[in-house]
Amino acid sequence: MVLVLRNYKLRNSRLVPSPFPTTLTGCSKPQILRPFSFQLSPMAAIFQGVGAAAALPSSPSYSFDSNKSVFSPRRSFSVRKGASFAVVRSDGTVNLNPKDRRAQLLISNAVATKADSAAASSSSKPGHELLLFEALLEGLEEEMERDPHVCVMGEDVGHYGGSYKVTKGLAKKFGDLRVLDTPIAENSFTGMGIGAAMTGLRPVVEGMNMGFLLLAFNQISNNCGMLHYTSGGQFTIPIVIRGPGGVGRQLGAEHSQRLESYFQSIPGIQMVACSTPYNAKGLMKAAIRSENPVILFEHVLLYNLKERIPDEDYICNLEEAEMVRPGEHVTILTYSRMRYHVMQAAKTLVNKGYDPEVIDIRSLKPFDLFTIGNSVKKTHRVLIVEECMRTGGIGASLTAAITENFNDYLDAPIMCLSSQDVPTPYAGTLEEVTVVQPAQIVTAVEQLCQ
């Protein structure tokens, strides 16, 4: 995995990418023009928080993309072009095109089994490199080309290109009606998306920040989740609701919310969280193609992750979890940004002689109990690392689900590391301790494995 750092300026509490690049070690050119600029790099945070004592990835190649074009040219790929999409399971096997072993090999590499295989995969393999937000954009654009009923609605998605550039260029390409800039009325435009979905369109509604969707809770709970049922199955609502959430870099309490815990009880919706460019594109496409309403959770700090992804069409199964690192001693279940904290902790743990199995659950509702269960049956110890609050978060539900289904296989009580039940403070030092840090993960595993 290659990380890219960008300098962002906060303006009117929206993030605007600064044209000025920055380096990991600090700014060689003092281009920090405003007092609010900050670096968006989870790895940087880890270094600052944990100290350089943690083992660095063996191939830290950081590239600076301030002027890089969004779409690198597609190189020809030795597998037959125009391959129909393949459903990629998390263990790398492909459901369709079983003869296509080449595709299998490439795809299983793209789902990194070890974080430092990024260097190997980026050398001369086909596929193309891009950042996570570009992967989302690519997935969205491909679906919009494929089906003219797919449309986008949200604040600043059109002319502005999206506050995180996920819809950049789409309005120019598809027009202002298909990429609709809405007024600031979340409840109503989400409801409008639902009405459009009921009458034949496939809207992708963007919440500029997931927290803003609290205003749309009425529509999401009552209409999005329930209308298919209360109409006796007459109306489908193939809507995708997406946006960035999670704790960012000193964004303040209201911009740092984790709405997956609030939405998880709503019957009739599916929730997925992306964490890499590969699964971001795959989940975006799968969500758009799904007949169910899907909420896709992105993370503010992950938009600039870079990865090489396949050229051909692929989707990621909405209901499946992703095996990030197979292991023997303990199962660590995580999702979204915490995946990177876990992988950072995993390096320390490996050095200390532990062998953690890391699973990115990806599907927050419903849980992939098969992948999770197999892992629990193998390791007998579970640690959940999440960014939700302790009370009523995804971890709480996951703990209940595992206890209900796999209690006999557990050698120790399930440990769940969540954020503190605290409104995220603005101060950096305080914010750091509200979310789970790699050192805590290491300690927890050591405790579990005693």
Added chain:
Amino acid sequence: MATAFSTAKFSTQPFPLNPTSTTSHDSSIVFARPTSQFLGSTRKFRLTSSSKFNLSRRSKTVVAVSDVVKQKKSKSSPSLLITKEEGLDLYEDMVLGRAFEDMCAQMYYRGKMFGFVHLYNGQEAVSTGFIKLLKQQDSVVSTYRDHVHALSKGVPARAVMSELFGKTTGCCRGQGGSMHMFSREHNLLGGFAFIGEGIPVATGAAFTSKYKREVLKEADCDHVTLAFFGDGTCNNGQFFECLNMAALWKLPIVFVVENNLWAIGMSHLRATSDPHIYKKGPAFGMPGIHVDGMDVLKVREVAKEAIGRARRGEGPTLVECETYRFRGHSLADPDELRDPAEKARYAARDPITALKKYLIENSLASEAELKTIEKKIDEVVEDAVEFADESPVPSRSQLLENVFADPKGFGIGPDGRYRCEDPKFTEGTAHV
């Protein structure tokens, strides 16, 4: 001479417009002359003394209403707004609505239906006046007071009654109930329990219509959406947000306010700073019209214009229909707060009686014909009750069927199979 069956309280004459009394840009607005007394008068003001018109300079389209009426007057016979067939159609629809709701009340007290049931008695003119002008592909969005909207839109009385009884043959398989009437076939998009939450859905349906025309290039797509809601909803944020968006994008939608003056026990005047709801339309750039909602012909005239506007792509309209519900808010409401004198006043303006009088006085129909219709409707409603009574209740297997359009959404179980493949799933006993 037109015989208007309007009330003693309200004048049928349009308020005379003096161009100089409005802003200087209003010279293009023309209204019907004050002397002609025509049905379908659109100017109704409850404030008596002020001579101000409350339409903004942008709502020139109100012109068209008077023009339409003037044209109609010259074309057909001097005083009639409807033909005999239309008149009988309207009468039948209103009688169906009334008889059905009365039967609902009976069934409720006999323990055949439960929960919150909100009856539409007294407001039939609005539903009939608007929905009878729609085509099947046009959409209607309603609130919890939706039985009659469903019937007017064409949902069979049997399906609605079964739904109320909670049977599988109901229009929503018994899963929706009184407040959630849906019909894909008739484009009834609900039935919503929370007020205001249907308006964005209606806006979305109108958006689809515009999208189909402009993006998908289905040039003849002129579907219109009607959103019905009450006076209480007009203080809700979603109302204003949708007025804004509909006017902004010129969506083919008509916002129909059924102002029955009461939101359960809250009088509209106690809840609203400016009780003139139609005024809120021009604030967002669309015409706002107030009409006597107890007079089906007046409602129909206004509806024709508003729906025509939307079909032609001229954008949304806000229509405030002043109406009244003869019963309480729901069958559980003791209805103690409303003044009996007010109820009596409105009961005298019963839309069905009024239309009956109009039809007979204008020789459009005889008493016998109307009686036949009433008998026929009685049979339809009785048949609906019988059908609902005899229909089966939903079995347990129906529990999990419609939660997801794609039941893979229940996820993968511990055994590696999708939960929906579990045989217990189809029995409704699976643990999901």
